Amino acid sequence: MSKYLISCGGTGGHLAPGIAIGEALASKGHDVSFIISEKAIDSRLSAKYKNFKFIKTPGLPFSPSPIKFLKFLISQFRAVKCCKKIFMENNADVAIAFGGFNSMGLAIAAWLAKKPLVLHEANRKPGKAVRLFGFIATRVYLPHGVRIEQNKSGVVRQAGYPIRSEIFKKDEAKSKELFGFGKEANIVLVCGGSQGAAALNRWAKDNFEHLAHEGIDIFCIAGPSQSQIENRTCKDKNGIERHLRSIAFCDNxxxxxxAAKIVVARAGAGSIAEFARCRTIPILVPFPFSADNHQLENARYVEKNGAGICVLQENISSLSTEVLALFGNPKLCEKMRRNLEKLDELNGISKFVSDLEELALK
Ligand SMILES: CC(=O)N[C@H]1[C@@H](OP(=O)(O)OP(=O)(O)OC[C@H]2O[C@@H](n3ccc(=O)[nH]c3=O)[C@H](O)[C@@H]2O)O[C@H](CO)[C@@H](O)[C@@H]1O
Incomplete structure (x- = not known):
């Protein structure tokens, strides 16, 4: 049995792949502990994994504004101190960091302890954690086809996005029922990632009547702030009731x-990987202010592979047309689902897990 410390906090998109790898390692008898941030989203998402140990550490995201940058440095200094202590107490063999501001403390602690450090990048444009700590890492895992400048040879590996074991295509009718929809509902899921997206919530609210008239229902996961929750019913052109149902956060x-054939979503790497696993066709509206515009890269990759559509936020008014066009074209939907299946094949984790086991024994 080996001991792993996994840092995966800050957003759902960092936490979910950490839990996925943790689940896989634990199922092989290894000891796994997670380092998460103090953000509410980490506590919310980790709450249902009662069998795992989650340790909160300090840390704030990077900001170029002078005062916030100072706060960032102080918080990261505290994070390193905290992670060093956790590392020693846990007697960890390998540290794995899934990017974001929560990675820094563990990365430095592993380096100081001279233990293998593994970095995983989820996005098609590598973030700061990989760029900053790639040179002290034993492994840097990048999405297939993504490259970075890396001086040490043999460090970079390709991997997909680890997906939690609970995420797979479930029974459609039962899934619809779980959220209060009937069997005949034609659901478009609207989801702005782990934090929600005000622009997508607004789109759902403003376009529901028009879409309902054409026989479409909307299920909107509005985001934990809950400010834009809305439930409404409208009759379609055949007199059938169509529903807009919203919740703040989804544990299922x-x-x-x-439950949905189509999803209108932000282009977070985790969301995309999960849509591919469940074969839900994504219409992706990249968050225009994501770091280095990485969501645009993520969305374009999906579109290039014929597995979804990318709509820029400035063209959000064309979303309803895209939704209706997809609903009206089952052949295209079938083709897209096959392409989603191909993307999903890249997200297997067995090689990644064997590599982690080998590293622990070195
Ligand atoms: C604004 C921003 O910069 N977002 C980034 C963040 O996205 P974000 O945290 O939104 O993450 P993703 O879209 O990648 O994944 C969301 C995760 O949260 C889960 N979930 C979501 C909503 C919910 O109600 N319940 C729930 O469990 C999803 O199942 C998924 O596992 O990290 C991703 C991975 O680095 C990046 O690609 C995104 O660009």
Whole structure:
């Protein structure tokens, strides 16, 4: 049995792949502990994994504004101190960091302890954690086809996005029922990632009547702030009731994706990987202010592979047309689902896990 410390906090998109790898390592008898941030989203998402140990550490995201930058440095200094202590107490063999501001403390602690450090990048444009700590890492895992400048040879490996074991295509009718929809509902899921997206919530609210008239229902996961929750019913052109249902946060994402044929979403790497696993066709509206515009890269990759559509936020008024066009074209939907299946094949984790086991024994 080996001991792993996994840092995966800050957003759902960092936490979910950490839990996925943790689940896989634990199922092989290894000891796994997670380092998460103090943000509410980490506590919310980790709450249902009662069998795992989650340790909160300090840390704030990077900011170029002078005062915030100072706060960032102080918080990261505290994070390093905290992670060094956790590292020693846990007697960890390998540290794995899934990017974001929560990675820094563990990365430095592993380096100081001279233990293998593994970095995983989820996005098609590598973030700061990989760029800053790539040179002290034993492994840097990048998405297939993504490259970075890396001086040490043999460090970079390709991997997909680890997906939690609970995420797979579920029974469609039962999934619809779980969220209060009937069997005949034609659901479009609207989901702005782990934080929600005000622009997508507004789109759902403003376009529901028009879409309902054409026979479409909307299930909107509005985000933990809950400010834009709305439930409404409208009759379609055949007199059938169509529903807009909203919730703030979803603990059953597999069912939410399985209930819908199409999802309108932000282009977070985790969301995309999960849509591919559940074969839910994504219309992606990249968050225009994501770091280095990485969501645009993520969305374009999906579109290039014929597995979804990318709509820029400035063209959000064309979303309803895209939704209706997809609903009206089952052949295209079938083709897209096959392409989603191909993307999903890249997200297997067995090689990644064997590599982690080998590293622990070195
Ligand atoms: C604004 C921003 O910079 N977002 C980044 C963040 O996204 P974000 O945290 O939104 O993450 P993703 O879209 O990648 O994944 C969301 C995760 O949260 C889960 N979930 C979501 C909503 C919910 O109600 N319940 C729930 O469990 C999903 O199942 C999924 O596992 O990290 C991703 C991975 O680095 C990046 O690609 C995104 O660009």
């Amino acid at each position: 994402m597999a069912e939410a994706m399985s």
